[in-house]
Amino acid sequence: MISKRRFLLCACGAACATAALPVRAALPPISMARHEQAMRQAIEEARRNPVYPFGAVIVRGDTGEVMARGVNNSRENPILHGEIACMNDYVGLNGNKGWGLMVLYTTGEPCSMCMSALVWAGIGGVVFASSIDGIRRAGIAQIDITARAVAAASPFYSGLLLGGVLARETDRMFMDRPKG
Numbered sequence: 001m002i003s004k005r006r007f008l009l010c011a012c013g014a015a016c017a018t019a020a021l022p023v024r025a026a027l028p029p030i031s032m033a034r035h036e037q038a039m040r041q042a043i044e045e046a047r048r049n050p051v052y053p054f055g056a057v058i059v060r061g062d063t064g065e066v067m068a069r070g071v072n073n074s075r076e077n078p079i080l081h082g083e084i085a086c087m088n089d090y091v092g093l094n095g096n097k098g099w100g101l102m103v104l105y106t107t108g109e110p111c112s113m114c115m116s117a118l119v120w121a122g123i124g125g126v127v128f129a130s131s132i133d134g135i136r137r138a139g140i141a142q143i144d145i146t147a148r149a150v151a152a153a154s155p156f157y158s159g160l161l162l163g164g165v166l167a168r169e170t171d172r173m174f175m176d177r178p179k180g
């Protein structure tokens with residue numbers, strides 16, 4: 001099963017766009033320009049928490065419409081990472097349905113908790129900017145399990161997984177954050 005699934009983790013631009021076709025039939029092909037446009041919205045969300053700038057948006061894969069937003073709020077609740085906050089916002093606004101048509105964009109690679117939640121939701125795709133290594137280099141502790149490892153350990157899941165989109169910008173954002 002695992003060998004049949006395709007994962008793409010890259011830090012490059014348009015050269016990888018044609019290889020980034022989603023595995024899920026529910027998702028149409030998404031250009032790198034569209035990925036970057038959505039990631040910029042996740043970055044805007046992240047700026048609401050300058051110390052821990054983990055922001056996320058969930059967009060429709062076919063139209064790019066933003067369906068939900070979230071930013072890390074772990075001061076209030078330890079599980080409110082940006083991705084979880086965004087998933088909660090999604091369910092509140094749209095109900096617990098339609099996940100396979102959606103792509104979550106996040107400024108930092110989902111941790112094992114968040115990636116597991118996204119797998120359980122059956123989300124169509126996950127696109128992140130900074131890698132776990134990049135976040136760690138900025139002095140933020142990380143559990144050393146990649147999003148790819150979580151997806152690979154989930155034989156029932158076959159969503160798009162793409163990393164490195166606008167990572168140069170988000171790596172700088174994490175590095176330059178005020179130390180809280």
Ligand SMILES: [Zn+2]
Nearest residue numbers: 081110111114
């Ligand atoms: Zn997380």
